[in-house]
Amino acid sequence: MLRLKAVAIDTYHENVAYLARSCPLYRAEDFLALSKIEVASSGRRILATLNIVDDTRVLAADELGLAQQSFRQLGLPEGAPVEITHASPPASLDHVRAKIAGATLSQSAYADIIRDVTANRYSKMEIAAFLIAAASFMTTEEVLSLTRAMAAVGTRLEWRDGIVVDKHCIGGIPGNRTSMIVVPIVAAHGLNIPKTSSRAITSPAGTADTMEVLARVDIGVDEMREIVGAEHGCLVWGGHVNLSPADDVLISVERPLAVDTREQMVASIMSKKLAAGSTHLLVDIPVGPTAKVRDRADAVRLRKLFEYIAGEVGLTIDVVFTDGSQPVGRGIGPVLEARDAVRVLENAADAPDDLRERALLLAGRILDFDPGLKGGRGVERARELLASGAALEKLRRIIAAQGPPPDGATLGAMTRDIVAERDGVVEAIDCHRLARVARLAGAPTDKGAGVDLFKKLGDPVAQGEPLYRIHAAFPADFRFATAMAGSASGYRIGARA
Template identity: 45%
Template sequence: MRSDNPPCGLLVLIVGPSGAGKDTLMERALADYACTQHIILTRRIITRPADAGGEDHQSMSESDFDTALKTGDFLIHWHAHGLRYALRADIRDDLARGRTVLANVSRKVVGTIAELRLPIAVIEVTASREIRAQRLSTRGRETTSDILGRLQALDWQAPNGIDHYRVDNGVDLNTGIERFLIALARACGGDTPIHHLPIDTGPRLIGFLSLRHPLHDAIQALPAPRVEVDILGRPLVLEVQWVDDDRWLAPNAIGLARATLSRLGLIAGMPLQLQPAPPPVGAPALRRKLRGHSLNEDEFSSVVHDIADNRFDEASTGAFLASLANHLNDNEVIELTRARARIAQTLHWDRPMVVDKHSMGGLPGSRITLIVIPIVAAHGLIIPKASSRAITSPAGTADTMALFADVELGPDDVRRVVNGANGCIVWNGRLSHTPFDDMTNAIVRPLDLDSARMSVASILSKKLAAGVTHLVVDLPTGPQAKLQNQGKAQELKQLMESVGAALGMRVLARITDGTQPVGRGIGPNLEARDILKVLGNEPDAPRDLRDKALDFAGALLDWAPDVAPGKGRVRAEALLSGGAAKAQFERIVDLQGRRALPAAPGPFHADITAPTSGRIDHIDIWRLNSIARLTGAPGDTLAGLDLIANKGKRVEVGQPLYRLYTSSQSTLDRVVAFALTGNAFELQQE
């Protein structure tokens, strides 16, 4: 059982015989179940080459191991099967911050670790001899006699006073993972099992409890019935609805809707730890803000934490966010940035300079990130880029990159890729996206709040936590962009740069043309094609995309110590033209995990033509986005649209303006019909 006084984490030692499937269970549980997002998996250090296959580990040479041992870098170390193993000493820091840490260790060191007097529990993963023998033989790492030797070690009991949970991983993988999660939840103090109730509560986080639940009276005494659940170390508050029928819900269980299970990445049967939700500590700060006062970092931090933990009702959160949208002075943006950085994922780089590039978005196409990162990385700057998936647009950078490589990387893998190729292009969902983002997006978007100033804090806090020292920001500006005019763009540019400066970060915000798409394709596959043409220096590569990418890469390279001021763009051009950028891109793709590129877009396509002759005066970005979404992008990665004509160009009646790609004729018909109900291209007769 973990202590009742957070922050006090738990070190969960995963033990079990070879072939029981410890590593697989741990990795799959952490990769596939969002409930584990606050859990830290610590890799063992082993004196075995990294590419030797089998269990995941951090490889270390014998001599490095000796050095680390002397400098106190290990929490504990041991020998097994002729190799040397260790756990890193910084686990202590994670535990002090209240985190749950998983470590795959040998049973024989459990007693020694117990002597360290850390809060620990043991989960023993087991499987029958037959199953283990079968698994071990497929590893091909050991001889049959080795395998037989391992299979003898079976009966084992954790030292006295240490909680010991057993997981039988002898059935299929999913059963094993579920049993593992349940054992983990019990180790973390969970005692109230989750029961799936056949009620769909929509996006609202509701926990159903029996009127006869032991906490009933204590929860009803609250101003509003809310329960705090501990999900493997992450606190979260659920609104309570009471059930008065034991056939529906047993008095000792907590009922959750399927959507809640899936949103929180929980499974039925997992026990949670419950307590009446304490009042939000940020309530006084929130009320101060509503009454027009300015908040400082600590005040913002309390509110941000409470919103992330769902401690406020929606009326309070809505009122707070509307208030931020209207009144957030420059200093408050700085304070809010610092407060948000506290909950952002931290990354540490032992480099004096870590660069990044960010776009305020809203512009279709404009997929320059996949060109900028390899150029900058090819020069040798560190650029760990985390991008979003599309939410309302036809593609996000992560959607397009996902065609080339795996983008769902955790912090350890990001470190590995960046160490190997100076840069990465990964999805921000596991890296920099926070529960606070989910909670606020669900309110800011439907209310259409002016979130520009808030977003400065959002962006910079994540960069700050991720160790970024130099940042270039793209501010597409135009009547249909997030920044509607030069005035707003200028205001935001100055705010970004000054807040960055106050936080010790060099920020350069560039106001760019947000009146038309950049590049030709809109949709993952078509954008990927444009990017490959630019990286490959193909003659028909979209010029505007190439130019914009070089501008941004150049701005970043201007900061490089070995590039003369103002010569960044020249250097960028050289890296792109000479093929170094392309080679670097391939290196990044390989390290992230290469995927087979899909072939051609479509296969169905149709052209939308000019209804009259004239000069293209205006492109309706919103309409173009809608049309591109209707083709099926980004879900259907082969769908999208391809611009044929550009703004300012003269077209004759009947000449194609853009081409639609869909995966079915019926979708194509529907999109064409919609496209013909209006004009995405406005033609001016000359």
């Protein structure tokens, strides 16, 4: 038997095992071509991709090393005796092969695949094979099957009250932090809105990252239930609640590949809403030249897919198309976006108009779900709750209930202003590019890093006038971000009308 060793390497959502080439018990090369081995001990077993080690300081000849995720998953102490065998590939890979060959898969096939993916039985190349095979075509029935399969492997929340509302934006627009305003408004009205949000993966800020500037967001199911019972709303990190563990694994491959199909996006979103126990859902689809959805025809197709899945799983849905032509508000990055949201709730004079109006529109459409409210009164009611300070008070109560944030996040002290190269009018702003600059500046790892916009579409600018300011806290990040912004600012300045 080999002795188990924890290898302090983070392989990011892939199980990796290490075996010494000089191992006297197994010949490492025999395992290499098929890459995967099964590691077993005391009735526990995991599948892992094999790497071979040629340095006995890293791994002794009689040791079997496991990278961090796989070590945690096996759940045994270092030194435990382990055996390895040639891994049989997960049985559900047969379904993936059928999909590659053009088959339409059944509900149970998707359930098998998602169970194996969630249990880390797939290597990253196997996950890629599944995603790409499914990307070539999926019937709407298959999207439904995938949605149900993904919802089934995570935590399932249940709520006693009749109406549980939720909102979701498909993303892609920097600064679009409406949830921070919508949740307090809706909760102040008295509808239950237990909002779980994601942390940014490749974007500069998720709602969970932004809320974490103000309050703790790593909140479990029981505590979440308590907070919603008292305040009708919360803003917590969905990852901690474990609503869609399959999604975390799939995303670790989707993002690097930058393959983002409509079908997989809808299944991912709807599975989380199903798991979260929502009864009514508002979906925000920004449409614009650098947004995820670029034209109205595409937006309508996407809306119909959302509506079909919602109908089948028994969720009331409203889909709204919003302006996706430029970033929303002024800040991009957690601290800056939290600042914008709070200013709107404070009815501050310098609060960004576009963020306020957008949040009111969305909150109004959600309030229209309330059977007790007269039809079409939603936006008006939302405006009242914002103007009266009731929404701000509700955010304060939610913050108090969730508890203080982990550490004081302050705006990055290293700054650089990016200026206009000519006189004119802002004609276009590239959402991708600005998100990338903010990300390189350190957001969201550094909550205080990001980009603060001074000019929006239609604003007149003079040559040399600042368009936006980069904030960073870390020299390498500052260098990456300023280099990126320097090569192209992301702004197009047109002739003055």
